[in-house]
Amino acid sequence: MSALTPRALPVPPWLLAVTAMFSVQLGSALSVGLIDNVGPAGTAWLRLSLGAIIFLILARPPLRSIRLPDMPVLLGLGIVTGTMTVSFLVAIERIPLGTAVAIEFLGPLTVAAVRSRTVRAAAWPALALLGVVLLTEPWHGAVDIVGIGFASLGSVCWGGYILLTQRAGDRFTGIQSLSxxxxxxxVTAAVVGIPQAVGHLSLGIIAAAAGLALLLPVLPFALEMLALRRMSASAFGTLMAIEPALGLLIGLLVLGQMPSIVQIIGILLVVLAGAAAQRGGDRDDPIHHDPVTETGLA
Incomplete structure (x- = not known):
């Protein structure tokens, strides 16, 4: 099988990134039906388990290339990914999709602001937080604290996911690290997912979960990896700032979640803060530690 290199792809990297984001939000919205059957943790477990099988079919894990210092990074990245998935699905069961995405986006936004190493950058997470307040509209007295809490946990995990993915990317390339x-x-999601899903599984539910696994995590994770190998970190991050708006749009079109004018203003503030925080956010030259060369889907 010949290697599929990022440079050989006929599509621009920004389109790969936007397609990945669209796939994430569509997969999240379509997961709502599965959540009704097996719960949010059960949905996360099924999606990740079937996604893991697909990745193992596509690429052989580079187990012989793993060194002792790699173990905490790979374990941490897997645990953070599983926790983030469960937290986000619990959140969208309780609060609108666009609101959950905006709250989660505070994690990578804070990472970008801290990396910029400027006092002015601290204003962008504050602006995004104002946008989140407008989204949740606490003055109406109908705030779902549990939903917001799980979305906030997801934001912490998303920030950690970015940092750990970068560390893993210094050692491994292509989708083999995802395998x-x-x-x-x-396995992380299984701790709470299996008890929630047991007794509710059927061939139809497993088939639906397999389709959702292609939308999330398989397609977006692979596309993001290909995009990041052709884009600067700041360019990718700036583009990622539209994800809360995509979440709001998908929530409207797929789930019928109509935002108010105030909530639309809130999303615009989050998007503005995200784009501004990424300016000048290029990573310093990374120290590569003998990156693993991979064949197949690289």
């Missing part, structure tokens, strides 16, 4: 971390994520 290690996604199975770990599936």
């Amino acid at each position: 290690i971390t996604i199975p770990i994520a599936a």
Whole structure:
């Protein structure tokens, strides 16, 4: 099988990134039906488990290339991915999709602001937080604290996911690293997912979960990896700032979650803060530690 290199792809990297984000939000919205049957943790477990099987079919894990210092990074990345998936699905069961995405986005936004090493950058997470307040509209007295809490946990995990993915990327390239971390994520989700899903499984539910696994995690994780190998970190991060708006749009079109004018303003503030925080956010030259060369889907 010939290697599929990022440079050989006929599509621009920004389109790969936007397609990945669209796939994430569509997969999240379509997961709502599965959540009704097996619960949010059960849905996360099924999606990640089937996604892990797909990644293992596509690429052989580079187990012989793993060194002792790699273990905490790979384990941490898998655990964070599993926790993030469960937290986000619990959140969208209780609060609108666009609101959950905006809250989760505070994690990578804070990472970008801290990396910029400027006092002015601290204003962007504050602006995004104002946008989240407008989204949740606490003055109406109908705030779902549990939903917001799980979305906030997801934001912490998303920030950690970015940092750990970068560390893993210094050692491994292509989707072979995903064939290690996604199975770990599936095991993490299984702790709460299996008890929630047991007794509710059927061939139809497993088939639906397999389709959702292609939308999330398989397609977006692979596309993001290909995009990041052709884009700067700041360019990718700036583009990622539209994800809360995509979440709001998908929530409207797929789930019928109509935002108010105030909530639309809130999303715009989050998007503005995200784009501004990424300016000048390029990573310093990374120190590569003998990256593993991979064949197949690289």
